[in-house]
Amino acid sequence: MAVTHASLAHSTFTAPELIRNFCIIAHIDHGKSTLADRMLQLTGVVDSRAMRAQYLDRMDIERERGITIKSQNVRLPWNATNADGTMTEHILHLIDTPGHVDFTYEVSRSLAACEGAVLLVDAAQGIEAQTLANLYLALENDLTIIPVLNKIDLPAAQPERYADEIAHIIGCDPDSVLRVSGKTGMGVSELLDRVVAEIPAPVGDPNAPARAMIFDSVYDIYRGVITYIRVIDGKITPRERIQMMSTKATHELLEVGVISPEPVPTKGLGVGEVGYLITGVKDVRQSKVGDTITSQAKPATESLGGYKDPNPMVYSGLFPMDGSDFPVLRDALDKLRLNDAALTYEPESSTALGFGYRCGYLGLLHLEITRDRLEREFGLDLISTAPTVVYKVTMEDGTEHVVTNPSDWPGGKIRDIQEPMVKCTIISPAEYIGAIMELCQTRRGQMGGMDYLSETRVEMRYTMPMAEIIFDFFDALKSRTRGYASLDYEEIGTEAADLVKVDILLQGEPVDAFSAIVHREAAYAYGTSMTEKLRKLIPRQQFEVPIQAAVGARVIARENIRAMRKDVLAKCYGGDITRKRKLLEKQKEGKKRMKMVGRVEVPQEAFIAALSTDAPSNKDGKK
C-alpha cells in the first residue's frame, strides 16, 4: 500500500486525536524486529530497496543476538480504514523497547511513553517469562493491550492453543487474538488498523508549560547525545533553552525532529508526539532516561515523576589479557560510558590478573554485552572475574561496609549481612516442574506460588538471592528444561544471610580473582569444585603445588598438583641444537603469557576456564 500523502509524516504538531503511541512487548526471537520491518515497509517510510533486516536494531550486537539494547522509535503515517470504510490518516509512533530483564527501568520508561502495547507471542512457542513481566509492567501503566500471535506461517504454529493461553492471562476472548506473520506481512495492516481503533489517543494540555519525558538517550559520534522524548504537555521547539527537571541543568536546543526512520528535523513537537532532540551535550548522563524536560523560559513546576538513577546490581572485574592493553581498556570504557548511563567502573588491581577495572552493571546481560562490545569494537582480549552482587555488611562494632568485590570483604566479627533478593518468574512446560523446583531449592529459592497458564505450561514464582541468579542459574535452568524454560526477575530488597568469603590458595598464596562470597552451607561445595577444577587446569610444575580453599584461616578443601618429574629432551646432538634453542626461546616467550601466583605459572586459559560460569558439573555430566 502506498502512502497517499506524506504531510503528516514529517510535519509535526499533529492533532493529538490522530496520534497513537504504542510499543511491542515480545520475547527475544519472537519476531518483533521482523514485524517492525514490515510496518516500516507497509507505511511506506522505508522502500523495499532501502530495506535491510531488523532495520531498527542499529548495533551489530543487536542484530546478531536478535535483541534490542537501546530503544528505537519511528513515526509512521497510516491511513486507517474506519468502520464505515472511509480512510483517515493517522500518525503511529512505534517505540521499540529493549527486550531484556536487565533493562527493566528503560522498558518502564518506554512503556510510560505509550498508551498501548502490542503483545507479540510466537505462535509456535507461547508466552515467555520476560514477556509476561513486561506485560504486567504495561498493565500497571494502564496500557491498552492488543494481543497478537506471530509466525502463524510456521508449520509448528499452534495458534488455537496459544490464543487460549494469552486469553487466559489477560482475560480476553481467544478470538480477539490477532494472527499475523511478520515474515510474510500477513495480518500486519489489520494490526495497524486495530492500533488506531483500540489504543487511546494521547491527552495533554497544549497551552500548559512544556513537559516531555526522556525515554532514551544515545551517544552519536557526530551529533553528540541524541535524546528521545515524548511530549506530554505544551510544545518543544528548536532554538529555545530547555531545562532538565532533575538537575535543573539547561541546554540550548540545537535540533528537534522525528525518526522516519532516519532523523528528520522539524519545527517542533506538540502534545502526544514522539521525537528526538539534540542539545550538544556529550554524555548520556546529562540526559537521563526518565527525566522530564521543560522550557527554561516558561518552566513547569511539577515533573512527570518516575525518575530513577540507574543502580548497578552486579559487579565484576575486567582485566586485559595483555597487561599493556590497560590504557586501551580505559579509553574504551570512557567511550562506552558516553552511551551507557548505567555503566560504572573504577580501577582495580589484582595480584593474579594485574591492572583492570571493577565494573558495575544492571545485570548479567548488561555485563555480557559490555564485554562483547569492548572485545569487538576495541579489539580487546579480556578476562572477567566472577560476578558479585552488592552486600551490606554490619560489624559487631556497628561499622558498615558495602561490598561489591570479594577482596573488600571485611575481616573481624560480623553482626549482620544483607544480600539483595529477587522475585523470579519462570515459565516452563509442566513436565519440568520437578527439575525446576530442585534447581531453585539448591539456589536457596523459596517458592511463592505456581499457576497453570494452560494445561501444559506453568508459571512458577520464587524469591531467591540475586547472587544465586547471576551465577550460571540461567544456563542451569536451560539445561534442565532442554531450553524450554524462560526466566525473569526483579529486585525486591534485601534479606539477612549467613555468608562467608571462600579464598582459593595456590601454594599458600591467595588468588584474589578466585575468591567468592557464598552461603556458609555452599562454601564446601564451592571450595571442592574450584580446587578440583584448578587441579585439572593448571599444568604440573617442577614442584608440588597444593591448592586449598579456605574460609578465613580454616582450610575446607584441598587438592594437589603433583610435581612434574621429567621435562628434559633426551637427545641433544649437533643437528638438534638450533631447533632446541628455538624451542627454548619460544617456551621462554610463552612463560611471559603465564600469570604468576607466587612461583606457580598459571596459563591464562586456566583463569578463563576457572572463571567461566559454565558449570563444570554440566560438562562432566555430558561425558
Next chain:
Amino acid sequence: MPSTLPEGDPVPSDGSLPDQSFVGAGDRPFGFYVHVPFCATRCGYCDFNTYTAGELGMPGNGVVRSDDGAGSAADTWLAAALAEIDLAAAALERGPHRPISSVFVGGGTPSLIGAGPLTKVLDHLRSTFGLAPDAEVSTEANPESTDPALLDALKGAGYTRLSLGMQSAAPHVLQVLDRRHTPGRALEVVRQAQEAGFEHVNLDLIYGTPGERDEDFAHSLRSAVGAGVDHISAYSLIVEPGTRMARQVKSGQLPMPEDDVLADRYLLAEQILTEAGMSWYEVSNWSTTEAGRCRHNLGYWGGGDWWGIGPGAHSHVGGVRWWNVKHPAKYAAVLADGHSPGYAREILDDEARRVEDILLRLRLVEGLPIEMLTAAGREQAAVGVADGLLEPGALERGRAVLTLNGRLLADGLAIRLLD
C-alpha cells in the same frame, strides 16, 4: 619421513665463513661429522635424514653398497662427500691450522655402505687436515649389517670407536621399533668388535617404547652392561611428528607411556649403570671411565667446532651454524657444480651463544660456571638448589651442576637460569 630443516640466512656458494668464526679457533676442538643417509628399511619412529633404496628410486633389495657397481647411490654419495671435504679445506684455510680431534660417522646406517667408502672418507680427511695423534674416530653400525670382516677393515682404516644401535633386549620392543635384529645380535657384534681390537664400544638403548615394561628395560640395561662395553647411551623414545609411529600413537594403536613412567625408567638406568661401575657425564650418556666418554659429542656440548659432511649434516664453526640440503641427489648435484651444499645458516649473536652454552653445558656432569649467568639467573640457581635440582656443594664452588632429579627437569631449569 625425514623432518624439515629450519630456515635461516643463505650460505655463500663457496661455503666461506665470516672472520668472527675464526676468533679463538685454536682453543676449540675441531671435529668432522660424516652423514651416511642410507638405511635398509625405515623404522617407524625415525625422522632422521635417511633413505632406503626404494625411496631413492633404486632397484634391488635395498642394499646400496658401493660395490654394486658404478652409479650406485653410495658411490655418488662418496664422490660428493670427498668434494665437500675439499670445500671445507678451502673455506677453513683462512683460520689456524688444526689437526682433526674427532671424527664421527653417523646415519642412516654407515655399516650398510661397507668398509670401502668409510675407509676412503677417513683417508681423505687424514690427508687433507691431518688427524691428531689421539684422535677419536667413531662410526655407528647396525647389528644386522655388521660382520667381523667389516670390523677388521674399519679397525685397519683407523676407526677407534664403534657405536651400535642395540635399542632393547626385549623382542617385543624391537618389534614395535621395527628393528630387524634379534636381541642377541647386538651383543654378538660387541664381542666381535672387541675381538677386532676396538677398545671403545657404545651401545644405544631406547626406553619408553609402547609396550615396554620396567623389567624389559632393566633386562636391556643388564645385557648391555654384561657385554662389557665402556659406554652406554639411553634415550627416551621421542615420537617425531610425521613418522609412522606418530600416526599409530595418534590413532591410539600405540599407547605412549606417561612422563612419570619415563622418569622411573631413567632412574632405573642410573641405578643399574651406576651399580655396574659406570657414571653419567651427560644427561643421556654414561661411561666406565673418563677415557670412555665420547669426545666428539663433548664437542657439541662444549661449544667446539665441527664440519658436518653429507646431506642434511649440521656444522658449527665459531658461532656460525649451518646445515646442508637434505636430499642425497640434490647434495651430490650441488657439489658436482662446485658449490657449497649449505641450505641455510645462522650467525649467532652473543646472547644466542650464551643461551646455547647454558642449555648445552647444563647437561654435562661438570655443569656450567655461574659466571655465565646474570644476577637473576644466579638467584634462580639458588632456587634450583632449594628445589633439589642443582648440587648445593657445586654451586658453592661456583658451578651449576644437575642432581639426579635435576637431570630429569633440566629443560625447565635451563629456561629459569636464562632469566
